[in-house]
Structure formats: C-alpha cells, structure tokens
Amino acid sequence: MVTLTEAEESGENVPKGGGTxxxxxxxxxxxxxxxxxxxxxxxxxxxLQIFMARPDLYIGQQSGxxxxxxVLSIGARQVGGEMRGVTSLFGASFDTTGWLxxxxxxxxxxxKAFPGWLTIPGYRDLATGRIVxxxxxxxxxxxxxxxxxxxxxxxxxxxxxxxxRDLKRLPRDxxxxxxxxxxxxxxxxxxxxxxxxxxxxxxxxxxxxTGLTMSPGVVAKFPILLDVFxxxxxxxxxxxxxxxxxxxxxxxxxxxxxxxxxxxxxRSIVTGWYRTSAEKRP
Amino acid sequence: xxxxALTRRHFLTGATLASTASLAGxxxxxxxxxSSVRNxxxxxxxxxYRAQRLLLGSDxxxxxxxxxxxxxxxxxxxxxxxxxxxxxxxxxxxxxxxRLKISGLVETPLELSLxxxxxxxxxxxxxxxxxxxxxxxxxxxxxxxxxxxxxxARVGPTARxxxxxxxxxxxxxxxxxxxxxxxxxxxxxxxxQTILAYGLNGETLPVANGAPLRVRVERQLGYKMAKYIRSIxxxxxxSGHGGGNGGYWEDRGYEWFAGI
Numbered sequence: 001m002v003t004l005t006e007a008e009e010s011g012e013n014v015p016k017g018g019g020t021x022x023x024x025x026x027x028x029x030x031x032x033x034x035x036x037x038x039x040x041x042x043x044x045x046x047x048l049q050i051f052m053a054r055p056d057l058y059i060g061q062q063s064g065x066x067x068x069x070x071v072l073s074i075g076a077r078q079v080g081g082e083m084r085g086v087t088s089l090f091g092a093s094f095d096t097t098g099w100l101x102x103x104x105x106x107x108x109x110x111x112k113a114f115p116g117w118l119t120i121p122g123y124r125d126l127a128t129g130r131i132v133x134x135x136x137x138x139x140x141x142x143x144x145x146x147x148x149x150x151x152x153x154x155x156x157x158x159x160x161x162x163x164x165r166d167l168k169r170l171p172r173d174x175x176x177x178x179x180x181x182x183x184x185x186x187x188x189x190x191x192x193x194x195x196x197x198x199x200x201x202x203x204x205x206x207x208x209x210t211g212l213t214m215s216p217g218v219v220a221k222f223p224i225l226l227d228v229f230x231x232x233x234x235x236x237x238x239x240x241x242x243x244x245x246x247x248x249x250x251x252x253x254x255x256x257x258x259x260x261x262x263x264x265x266x267r268s269i270v271t272g273w274y275r276t277s278a279e280k281r282p
Numbered sequence: 283x284x285x286x287a288l289t290r291r292h293f294l295t296g297a298t299l300a301s302t303a304s305l306a307g308x309x310x311x312x313x314x315x316x317s318s319v320r321n322x323x324x325x326x327x328x329x330x331y332r333a334q335r336l337l338l339g340s341d342x343x344x345x346x347x348x349x350x351x352x353x354x355x356x357x358x359x360x361x362x363x364x365x366x367x368x369x370x371x372x373x374x375x376x377x378x379x380x381r382l383k384i385s386g387l388v389e390t391p392l393e394l395s396l397x398x399x400x401x402x403x404x405x406x407x408x409x410x411x412x413x414x415x416x417x418x419x420x421x422x423x424x425x426x427x428x429x430x431x432x433x434x435a436r437v438g439p440t441a442r443x444x445x446x447x448x449x450x451x452x453x454x455x456x457x458x459x460x461x462x463x464x465x466x467x468x469x470x471x472x473x474x475q476t477i478l479a480y481g482l483n484g485e486t487l488p489v490a491n492g493a494p495l496r497v498r499v500e501r502q503l504g505y506k507m508a509k510y511i512r513s514i515x516x517x518x519x520x521s522g523h524g525g526g527n528g529g530y531w532e533d534r535g536y537e538w539f540a541g542i
Contacts, residue, residue, distance in 0.1 A: 126415070233417075
C-alpha cells in the first residue's frame with residue numbers, strides 16, 4: 001500500500017479531517033469491479049426475462065407435469081371470480097397481485113411473472129433475454145479470470161483471504177458492525193473478507209456451474225455436473241437461489257457503502273484513493 | 283414440445299405498452315432484431331458455438347436415463363395438431379402414403395416409407411428434452427439414426443448442414459403460410475444419438491409429439507428437434523431457406539446453435 005507521506009511532507013494533498021489518503025484499490029480491482037457491476041446488472045434483468053418463460057422451479061432431472069416436484073411457482077389464476085397473481089413456495093400460496101404473476105402493464109394488469117421494470121427487455125422476449133444473458137455471461141467469466149490472475153500477482157488475493165486471526169475476530173467484528181462502528185484503516189475487516197470471498201469463490205462459481213449444467217451441450221461432455229447438482233432442474237433452482245443471495249449481497253453492499261461514507265468509498269473504487277481514519281484497529 | 287408456446291409475434295406492440303414507466307425500458311430497443319447493439323451482443327452466440335464445438339468433441343453422448351426415470355408423458359409443445367390439408371390427408375390413412383424425401387447435396391436422393399424406415403436398424407434412447415423455456419422432460423425415443431440415412435444417400439463433399447422441412451404451418455405471412463423448419467450442422471447430424479424418431483415411450487409417435495417423424499438432437503434445445511418432418515435437404519448454406527437464419531425460431535431472433 002502506498003501512503004502519501006512524501007506529499008504530506010511537502011504539504012500537498014494533505015487530507016483534511018485527520019485521515020491519510022492511501023492508494024487503496026489497484027486499477028485491476030477497480031476495473032473488474034465495474035465490469036462485474038455492469039455484467040451482473042444485465043444478467044439479473046435478462047435472467048428474470050428468461051425465467052419468465054417458465055416461472056416455475058423444480059427439484060430433480062425433469063419438470064413435473066404428471067407429478068409434483070415444484071418448489072416455486074409464479075402465476076395467475078381465478079380466485080373468487082377475480083384474476084389474482086399467485087406465488088407458491090413449497091406448497092404455501094401467496095397473493096402477489098401487482099408484483100408477481102399479475103403485474104401492471106399499460107393501464108391494466110398482465111399475466112406475466114415480473115413487471116416490465118424487472119426484465120430486459122421490459123416486455124416478454126425470451127430470445128433477446130438469452131442473447132443479453134449469454135453475452136454478459138462471457139464478459140463476467142472473462143472478468144473473473146482477469147481478476148483472479150491479477151489478484152494472484154498483485155497481492156489482492158492475499159488481503160482478501162480470511163486468515164485464522166481474522167476468524168477469531170469475527171464476533172467482535174459482528175458486534176462492531178451492529179453498532180455501526182466502522183474502522184477505516186484501509187484494510188478489509190473479516191466480515192468484508194468473508195462476504196467478498198463468498199461472492200467471488202462461492203456464489204459466482206456456483207452461478208457459472210449451475211448455468212452450465214442447464215446447457216444440454218455442456219452436460220453431454222461433463223455429465224458429472226448433473227450428479228453434482230442433482231439434475232438439470234435442481235441446477236436451475238440453485239441458479240435462482242444464488243441469484244437471490246447475490247441480490248442480498250448487493251443490497252447489503254450498497255447499505256455498507258452508504259453507512260461507511262459513500263464519497264470516500266466511491267472515490268476509492270473509482271480513483272483508487274481512500275481516506276483512512278486516524279483511529280487504529282484495536 | 284419442440285416449439286415455444288409463447289406468442290412473441292407482437293413484441294413491438296408489447297414494447298410500446300410495457301416500456302412506459304419502466305426502469306429497464308431503456309433497454310427495450312435491444313428487442314429490435316436489426317439493432318446494431320443486439321448484433322454485437324449476438325457475437326457471443328458464435329463464441330458459445332465455437333467453444334462448445336472445440337471443447338465437446340463429436341462423440342460425447344447426452345445422458346441416457348433408466349426406464350424408472352420416465353415418470354410422465356412427453357409434454358407436447360408448439361404445434362400439436364397441424365391443420366395443413368396434406369398432413370391431415372396423410373394422417374387420416376395412418377401415414378401409409380408418407381414418403382420421407384432426402385435430397386440436396388447427396389449422390390443418391392432417397393424416398394422412404396415409414397415401413398422402410400422401421401425396417402432399418404433402429405436406436406432407442408431415454409433422454410431428457412430441454413425446452414428453451416426452461417423445463418425438462420424425460421422420455422424414450424425410438425428411430426433411425428440420421429447418420430445411416432445420410433450414409434445411404436451419400437452426402438457430397440460440399441455439404442455443411444441438414445435442413446428439416448416440416449408440414450406444420452406456424453403463421454400466415456405476406457407470401458403465404460410460414461411452415462416450421464430447422465437445420466443442424468453435419469456434426470450433429472452424424473451424432474449417434476441424432477435419430478429420426480417414429481416411436482415414443484414404446485408406442486407409435488403420436489401426432490401431438492410430431493408424427494410420423496421428428497428429429498432428436500440430444501445436445502441441443504427442443505426447438506432444434508423439428509416435428510412433422512416432410513423432407514430433409516442437405517445444403518451448404520442456410521441463407522436460401524426461410525428467413526435465412528436456419529430455422530423458424532431463428533428467423534424470430536433465437537440462436538441457431540441451441541447447445542445452451
């Protein structure tokens with residue numbers, strides 16, 4: 001990590017407010033971060049478009065039409081003489097009119113799993129959804145590969161990987177987070193490490209592998225994928241579940257950026273420079 | 283089951299309706315089949331095709347399942363009962379007059395009756411049908427390996443694709459009825475699991491599932507597996523057929539290579 005000691009001595013760029021500006025995020029980290037942000041945005045909305053063609057999730061190799069292996073189903077049906085959006089999860093049904101199954105369109109309601117603002121394109125178009133999804137799938141995988149290579153060489157991987165000492169600090173770190181006490185010493189705390197490592201080494205690989213398990217071409221070559229994930233339809237269900245986990249990560253990520261000081265956080269992921277606070281990690 | 287149940291014909295009308303007050307509506311122009319941005323995104327498809335062809339080799343078989351995995355009838359999709367007069371006529375006499383024509387870049391064009399096809403060595407496979415919509419269904423298919431027919435017809439050296447022309451009319455266009463058609467490359471055409479199926483789950487292939495003949499291309503999605511096959515043409519270029527993209531759904535924006 002480069003500090004601005006020389007600049008400080010010469011009186012230039014001395015940050016106000018006691019902290020020191022440090023070069024926190026390398027170019028490779030910043031670039032891949034934004035490529036992921038773009039890829040995941042498009043993959044989420046095009047993925048929901050694809051899902052909308054069959055808004056049901058099943059467990060096993062196949063979809064149960066003559067038997068029941070459905071775990072999630074989004075649809076619309078007559079309830080008491082009126083059309084309602086109904087979402088069923090593990091057998092429990094919920095009225096989701098206006099949000100899922102029966103959604104606003106124009107001046108009325110349309111029988112569609114998701115409202116237009118949740119999909120790319122905003123109307124029903126599976127073909128375009130697939131084109132967008134697979135383009136950004138390639139971009140995401142390429143970015144992950146570049147990031148892994150760069151981070152292995154520039155030390156980013158080491159500063160991200162949770163150590164045994166980190167894990168011992170976990171309870172205290174959780175308590176700090178709950179009290180919204182953030183230490184800005186320019187290093188990742190253990191919860192950060194765990195969530196970033198979780199996304200990069202668990203969630204994204206799972207997304208890629210379950211996505212590939214849905215490809216009839218790929219599983220002809222690697223049928224083991226069907227066994228690992230318990231069938232094509234289970235893989236599709238896991239793909240959807242991990243999407244929800246990534247969405248949760250995104251929400252918490254944005255929340256933490258806001259709580260930790262959005263200007264400083266944004267500057268570091270755009271320019272690389274981050275202002276550390278005067279206090280030191282105990 | 284090969285076809286898509288959803289109507290996308292009115293996507294432009296839908297676009298106008300749905301894009302009002304839509305956050306992602308700014309990406310709706312991607313739905314325009316001629317959009318240049320869409321064309322850039324589509325290049326990823328050829329990357330997928332090349333990657334799969336490079337990695338997957340030609341001999342890998344799609345997984346075949348046990349009898350116990352057949353837990354339901356094969357779900358019919360797309361056309362399930364063609365109204366076309368010539369088809370109804372053949373169907374009314376149980377396809378006794380049906381002749382499968384194989385022509386194009388072959389040395390010996392063929393015309394085969396169903397009985398002749400049934401007399402040839404057959405292949406039976408229990409496989410998973412994956413629809414582009416996202417669902418899967420396991421069924422037992424029996425038929426003639428397409429490779430055997432192509433060997434008999436002796437494919438010429440310039441041949442690249444096998445085109446399936448079908449009986450069923452999908453819609454009525456300005457220039458008359460638009461019939462379903464599909465195409466695959468020779469590599470898939472010669473794959474051991476690529477069969478012209480006349481049997482499903484131990485019975486004669488029903489009309490709903492594509493009688494008298496439908497192709498199985500087990501390493502691709504359902505819309506590649508044309509039903510109600512009238513004739514097979516061996517060609518070197520897709521551009522002269524239908525809308526020029528190699529298939530009915532391909533002409534409507536779907537990828538020609540449906541291995542993913």
